[in-house]
Amino acid sequence: MRYELYxxxxxxxxxxxxxxxxxxxxxxxIDIAYDTxxxxxxVNRGLDFDHNSAAPFAPPYLRAGDIEVSHVANILQFLGPxxxxxxxxxxxxxxxxxLQLTLTDFVAEIHxxxxxxxxGLYYEDQKREATRRSAVFLEQRLPKFLNYFEQVLAHNPxxxxxxxxxxxxxxxxxxxxVVRGLRYAFPAAxxxxxxxxxxxxxxxERVAARPGIARYLDSARRIAFNEDGIFRHYPELxxxx
Amino acid sequence: MRYELYxxxxxxxxxxxxxxxxxxxxxxxIDIAYDTxxxxxxVNRGLDFDHNSAAPFAPPYLRAGDIEVSHVANILQFLGPxxxxxxxxxxxxxxxxxLQLTLTDFVAEIHxxxxxxxxGLYYEDQKREATRRSAVFLEQRLPKFLNYFEQVLAHNPxxxxxxxxxxxxxxxxxxxxVVRGLRYAFPAAxxxxxxxxxxxxxxxERVAARPGIARYLDSARRIAFNEDGIFRHYPELxxxx
Numbered sequence: 447m448r449y450e451l452y453x454x455x456x457x458x459x460x461x462x463x464x465x466x467x468x469x470x471x472x473x474x475x476i477d478i479a480y481d482t483x484x485x486x487x488x489v490n491r492g493l494d495f496d497h498n499s500a501a502p503f504a505p506p507y508l509r510a511g512d513i514e515v516s517h518v519a520n521i522l523q524f525l526g527p528x529x530x531x532x533x534x535x536x537x538x539x540x541x542x543x544x545l546q547l548t549l550t551d552f553v554a555e556i557h558x559x560x561x562x563x564x565x566g567l568y569y570e571d572q573k574r575e576a577t578r579r580s581a582v583f584l585e586q587r588l589p590k591f592l593n594y595f596e597q598v599l600a601h602n603p604x605x606x607x608x609x610x611x612x613x614x615x616x617x618x619x620x621x622x623x624v625v626r627g628l629r630y631a632f633p634a635a636x637x638x639x640x641x642x643x644x645x646x647x648x649x650x651e652r653v654a655a656r657p658g659i660a661r662y663l664d665s666a667r668r669i670a671f672n673e674d675g676i677f678r679h680y681p682e683l684x685x686x687x
Numbered sequence: 688m689r690y691e692l693y694x695x696x697x698x699x700x701x702x703x704x705x706x707x708x709x710x711x712x713x714x715x716x717i718d719i720a721y722d723t724x725x726x727x728x729x730v731n732r733g734l735d736f737d738h739n740s741a742a743p744f745a746p747p748y749l750r751a752g753d754i755e756v757s758h759v760a761n762i763l764q765f766l767g768p769x770x771x772x773x774x775x776x777x778x779x780x781x782x783x784x785x786l787q788l789t790l791t792d793f794v795a796e797i798h799x800x801x802x803x804x805x806x807g808l809y810y811e812d813q814k815r816e817a818t819r820r821s822a823v824f825l826e827q828r829l830p831k832f833l834n835y836f837e838q839v840l841a842h843n844p845x846x847x848x849x850x851x852x853x854x855x856x857x858x859x860x861x862x863x864x865v866v867r868g869l870r871y872a873f874p875a876a877x878x879x880x881x882x883x884x885x886x887x888x889x890x891x892e893r894v895a896a897r898p899g900i901a902r903y904l905d906s907a908r909r910i911a912f913n914e915d916g917i918f919r920h921y922p923e924l925x926x927x928x
Contacts (some may be wrong), residue, residue: 517788547758
């Protein structure tokens with residue numbers, strides 16, 4: 447099965463959560479925007495109801511034969527069992543998908559630090575609001591989310607290596623990317639939280655050392671964080687308390 | 688199977704999307720905050736890692752025997768097939784869950800019109816930012832989301848009565864609630880969009896007329912929209928263009 451990932455070029459963005467799963471599993475996939483001619487047009491065409499009776503609201507979306515799946519959490523729920531990056535029983539699967547959706551919310555709040563007035567305006571047009579929102583985020587929300595995932599690891603009955611059960615899932619790969627992104631965007635604030643997230647930090651290193659991930663991080667396919675993506679480093683927003 | 692819904696009392700909130708599915712199906716459920724002694728304590732206790740090895744980040748969460756599920760979209764994905772409010776095949780199920788996740792994003796953006804700086808501050812402390820965010824939301828995002836769901840209905844190969852296939856699913860119930868909420872929060876703006884959402888409006892009436900929903904809307908269990916919830920009516924934010 448060759449998977450097709452449809453996502454914007456030039457940023458890691460939300461597509462990166464899907465890429466990490468495919469790369470970890472060494473799956474056969476193409477990244478439409480980069481690997482095909484007129485790739486960007488193809489990404490856009492998939493969003494057009496003139497060409498599709500069921501078009502996603504936004505990228506990323508994934509095609510696998512006749513199946514199309516949109517939204518990161520939905521795609522990872524679909525891919526997880528196929529790539530052996532998911533628990534196998536119903537109760538842990540529901541827990542796993544719930545964690546992925548908490549990560550979705552976390553990512554949305556991280557994005558909103560630089561876009562508190564929404565995606566419709568440039569950062570430059572909402573800088574003052576972004577300064578206020580970031581301060582509240584770094585003071586209240588960032589520690590709340592980090593503490594949550596630290597606790598999930600601490601209370602995992604099978605050990606604190608992975609979020610769900612005793613094996614790596616897509617949720618671990620996603621948490622790894624969120625932590626990497628936060629360290630890029632908010633280096634000062636993240637340094638302050640270092641001691642409160644020892645388990646998360648260890649998980650992050652564990653993920654980075656996985657063969658598929660290590661190979662991917664060293665490759666040209668890994669797009670660097672930049673100021674067009676979700677995780678942006680604006681020094682004026684990285685307020686240490 | 689008796690379902691237990693854990694959610695905050697006093698607001699429809701995100702719990703309402705779950706209630707609508709349970710009520711439509713006339714399912715056996717209790718709403719812990721209202722129907723049990725010390726209900727609010729029980730909701731809070733479920734979030735505490737001292738009492739649970741796998742605690743949700745936030746309500747709503749649902750218990751069904753030994754199973755616990757958190758996040759609205761995850762809960763509805765779990766309940767849908769059990770309540771006959773879901774498609775049965777894999778491809779339409781993935782489409783259905785994707786639509787539910789688009790509704791999740793829509794609801795988050797609606798919430799952020801009055802909380803652009805995040806959930807950590809009161810509305811009164813972010814009124815100026817809320818005015819700017821609401822204007823951008825009403826001009827750009829609201830028509831984009833409404834047009835999207837209108838197109839989903841228009842292009843459904845089995846007809847424009849329901850979002851997925853030819854039968855009501857949890858996604859239709861959720862869209863109904865979002866439209867009701869938007870009409871409460873932004874009556875002027877919604878009146879302007881009336882003609883661009885004829886199919887959505889018809890779906891909304893179709894849902895309201897379903898026996899389980901009609902009975903529920905007439906009952907004391909239906910909590911009115913208010914200014915502590917997601918959909919808040921602040922006249923200063925309801926700017927007609």
